[in-house]
Amino acid sequence: MKVLFSSNINPHFKTFSDYIKKAFKETGCNTCFFENRAFFLPGRIRDRLDLLQNWDLKRLNRKLLEKAEEFKPQIYVESGGWNILPDTIEKLKSMGIKTALWTVDPPHTFKQITEAAPRYDFVFCQGTEAVEILKEYDVQNLHWLPFACDPDFHKPVELTxxxxxxxxxxxxxxxxxxxxxxxxxxxxxxxxxxxxxxxxxxxxxxxxxxxxxxxxxxxxxxxxxxxxxxxxxxxxxxxxxxxxxxxxxxxxxxxxxxxxxxxxxxxxxxxxxxxxxxxxxxxxxxxxxxxxxxxxxxxxxxxxxxxxxxxxxxxxxxxxxxxxxxxxxxxxxxxxxxx
CATH class of the missing domain: 3.40.50.2000 (Glycogen Phosphorylase B;)
Structure with missing residues (x-):
């Protein structure tokens, strides 16, 4: 199965995105990764002008669609959900791709997510509070899927x-x-x-x-x-x-x-x-x-x-x-x- 996984990788700091990416490979999936914060302009510049923010956000979403056309996945999994536009989700679905959102943070950051979540085929939430909130926005196929550990990394270590x-x-x-x-x-x-x-x-x-x-x-x-x-x-x-x-x-x-x-x-x-x-x-x-x-x-x-x-x-x-x-x-x- 081909999975296009969209998230953010910090080259200096291991995060759950690294563990999820690894887990997809461990299941035998052919996995392609998309960096969903790969903006062209630094945030300090984008934040000054909505025009620049919108231009760069649309550019990022075009890059995602190009990646999907090239890789041709059966499933698209978006971790976070802040930067992927509702129209982009609809275009991915029109390509025959099943779309899934996996929310991450507590819901005080949920404004963009409540707008995009109803467009996904499946929505998975790290916390049950997110399930409760998204139900109010008529989101279908909601599932609780909490955080986890990577046993290859999270384990007791011998110390000097x-x-x-x-x-x-x-x-x-x-x-x-x-x-x-x-x-x-x-x-x-x-x-x-x-x-x-x-x-x-x-x-x-x-x-x-x-x-x-x-x-x-x-x-x-x-x-x-x-x-x-x-x-x-x-x-x-x-x-x-x-x-x-x-x-x-x-x-x-x-x-x-x-x-x-x-x-x-x-x-x-x-x-x-x-x-x-x-x-x-x-x-x-x-x-x-x-x-x-x-x-x-x-x-x-x-x-x-x-x-x-x-x-x-x-x-x-x-x-x-x-x-x-x-x-x-x-x-x-x-x-x-x-x-």
Whole structure:
């Protein structure tokens, strides 16, 4: 089967696009990749004038149609959906190509997607909140298809002595910070009595008086470093993004949920709806509901490493058996073939 996969690849930073592209090949698909952010003009120039933005966007869409005419795929899969115009989807369908959209981000970025999604033959969503929202726009063939892990990459790694010294913590958090991440900041501020390590962009912008500043290890880390951080810690903590104003729901399980579990690290995570649908608290990971419970759970599992190790092992086993990107691609292709 020939699949034209459209997404964005960062040459300096491994992302889920790399894992999905690899998974299509692992299923035996003849896969052609299209870079859906290959604009001619830099964003800082396009943003100044709508005329330039529209010209470059149409140019990008023409390039996609040219690629489709050349490659002649049976299936077109668009990851993200922001830059592919509704008319382009209709033209791909007129060529006899089945079209599928796989949404990625929480729905606060959904304006363009709500306009284009109804044109696709199939729409897959990383979070169930996206399914709920797109139903309101009369989108058909909606399916929940969460993030996943790549077991060839996301796995426990042996660390050198210098790496152990660099990354060792009782508790780690890998994730970004902006003023929108009040929930994440507040949770971590409860854990400053421990050997806490924080990695990720934006933490250098914390208020000067924040007691988290001294726990920030690095602002710029790559996935190759994340797996070392997870392998060196006792417990990983994930606090999901939420719209603090409550305007836009976010239920999806962060990609780091799957990546952390695949590294056989005990994961303590907030009570995110999709996480609770995919995993069992106390068996695959541990869910907390408030700051008091978070502190109690951290204390308990640091004092009971055998329990922590058992849950971490069961979590890794679960993601390898059910939640790899190959599982996701197999499920997607099965739905498209039936459709």
């Amino acid at each position: 002595i210098s790496e152990q010294n660099k990354y060792a913590t009782q508790i780690c958090c890998v994730g970004s910070w902006t003023s929108d991440y009040e929930k994440r900041q507040a949770a971590l501020e409860c854990l400053t009595d421990y050997n806490l390590g924080i990695w990720g962009p934006g933490w250098n912008n914390l208020p000067v008086g924040s007691n988290l500043n001294k726990f920030v290890r690095n602002y710029h880390t790559k996935p190759e470093e994340w797996i070392k951080i997870y392998s060196a810690t006792r417990i990983a903590v994930i606090v999901h993004y939420q719209d603090m104003k409550g305007h836009v729901p976010c239920y999806q399980a962060s990609p780091k949920v799957f990546e952390t579990l695949a590294c056989e690290t005990l994961l303590v995570v907030d009570d995110q709806k999709d996480v609770l649908s995919l995993f069992e608290s106390g068996r695959h990971l541990v869910v907390y509901h408030n700051h008091k419970e978070l502190k109690e759970l951290i204390h308990h599992y640091l004092e009971h490493p055998d329990e922590a190790r058992k849950i971490a092992q069961q979590g890794r086993r679960n993601v390898l058996e059910n939640h790899t990107f190959k599982h996701r691609v197999d499920e997607m292709l099965g739905i498209i073939k039936k459709g």
